[in-house]
Amino acid sequence: MISGYVESNHPNEALLLFEKMENEEVEPDEYTVVTILSTCACLSDLQYGRHIHRLILTKNMLHDVFVGTALIDMYSKCGSIVDAMATFYKMEEKDVFTWTTAIGGLANFGYVKESLELLNQMENEGVNPNEATFVSVLAACRQAGLVEEGCFLFSRLVRNYKIQPKVEHFGCLIDLLSRAGLVHQADEFIKAMDPGERLVGYKTLLSACMNYSKIDLVLKVADELYGLGSEDHAVRVLLSNFYALAGEWSKVEEMRRDMKFFGMLKEPGLSCIGVTT
Numbered sequence: 210m211i212s213g214y215v216e217s218n219h220p221n222e223a224l225l226l227f228e229k230m231e232n233e234e235v236e237p238d239e240y241t242v243v244t245i246l247s248t249c250a251c252l253s254d255l256q257y258g259r260h261i262h263r264l265i266l267t268k269n270m271l272h273d274v275f276v277g278t279a280l281i282d283m284y285s286k287c288g289s290i291v292d293a294m295a296t297f298y299k300m301e302e303k304d305v306f307t308w309t310t311a312i313g314g315l316a317n318f319g320y321v322k323e324s325l326e327l328l329n330q331m332e333n334e335g336v337n338p339n340e341a342t343f344v345s346v347l348a349a350c351r352q353a354g355l356v357e358e359g360c361f362l363f364s365r366l367v368r369n370y371k372i373q374p375k376v377e378h379f380g381c382l383i384d385l386l387s388r389a390g391l392v393h394q395a396d397e398f399i400k401a402m403d404p405g406e407r408l409v410g411y412k413t414l415l416s417a418c419m420n421y422s423k424i425d426l427v428l429k430v431a432d433e434l435y436g437l438g439s440e441d442h443a444v445r446v447l448l449s450n451f452y453a454l455a456g457e458w459s460k461v462e463e464m465r466r467d468m469k470f471f472g473m474l475k476e477p478g479l480s481c482i483g484v485t486t
Contacts, residue, residue: 210226211223211226211227211230211241211244211245212240212244215244215247215248215251220248220251220252221252223244223245223248224245224248224249224252224254224257227241227245227248236268237264237268239270239273239275239276242261242264242265242270242276242279243275243276243279245261246258246261246276246279246280246282246283247279247282247283249261249283249287250282250283250285250286250287251286253286253287253288254287255284255287255288255289258283258284258287261280261283262280262292262296265280271296271299271300272301272302274300274302274303274304274306274307277296277297277300277302277303277307278304278306278307278310280293280296281293281294281296281297281307281310281311281314282310282314284296284314285310285311285313285314285317285318290314290315290318290320293311293314294311294314294315297311303336304336305336305337305338305339305342306341308327308331308336308338308342309338309339309341309342309345311327312324312327312328312331312342312345312346313341313345315327315349316345316346316348316349316352319352319353321349321350321352321353321355324345324346324349325346325349325358328342328346337370338370339372340372340375340377340378343362343363343366343372343378344375344377344378344381346362347359347362347363347378347381347382347385348381350362350381350385351381351382351384351385351388354385354388354389355385356385356386356389356391359381359382359385360382363378363382366378376402376406376409376410379398379399379401379402379406379409379410380409380410380413382395382398383395383398383399383410383413383414384413386398387413387414387416387418392414392418392426393426395410395413395414396414396426396429396430398410399411399414407433407437408434408437411430411433411434411437412434412444414426414430415430415431415434415444415447415448415451416447418430418451428451428452428455428457431448431451431452431460434448442468445464445467445468446468448460448464449461449464449465449468452464
């Protein structure tokens with residue numbers, strides 16, 4: 210029932226039921242503890258999470274890799290990266306998900322150097338990173354503006370681990386390059402994406418082109434997006450603005466007609482301003 214409450218997005222009810230379970234002295238198993246830890250993470254309830262941690266120690270459950278990983282995740286999402294990493298280093302057994310959770314926690318708190326060092330430690334201990342691990346470290350590089358490191362990690366993803374990059378990996382790298390003003394290099398990466406995934410890449414690139422006044426590339430990206438048939442309202446507004454900036458008024462009118470046809474364009478509002486003389 211506890212997992213049912215969690216899956217149906219009723220985390221508070223899940224905690225109440227767990228409390229009732231404790232009051233009636235029903236012993237929770239590892240699966241129940243993992244579920245409650247995820248509930249604490251969802252609610253950012255650090256106090257109750259610490260209570261579950263004490264229960265884990267009492268029941269000697271920290272040896273379970275799933276429990277330990279869930280505990281790291283809870284502390285990370287509740288804002289206590291110190292407790293998360295203390296738990297990580299106390300665990301005797303760690304799998305790829307444990308390492309990835311710790312790396313992601315460090316990255317989310319801005320400890321980019323530490324997250325990259327932990328990735329190296331992970332590899333040195335013979336644990337191969339997975340797709341999610343690389344999303345975490347690429348996101349860390351994006352956050353810190355580490356272009357060289359990000360590109361190197363992306364190449365390792367493909368070359369060393371033979372992982373087919375997903376839209377999340379491309380998205381991190383495209384955003385990283387775009388933020389650094391390397392919009393043409395970002396465009397080359399988008400071309401390597403599957404056609405069905407390019408829409409996400411071009412959306413990211415579109416905003417960067419505007420920020421760096423790359424009007425020539427803006428028009429190219431805009432045409433690519435338009436050709437992909439994006440019906441995203443925000444994208445069409447961006448396209449309309451970019452076409453106007455470039456003086457492509459026929460494209461602006463065409464875009465506005467399309468928006469009106471799809472019901473995206475609202476009639477302009479009227480307001481009255483009183484002026485006294």
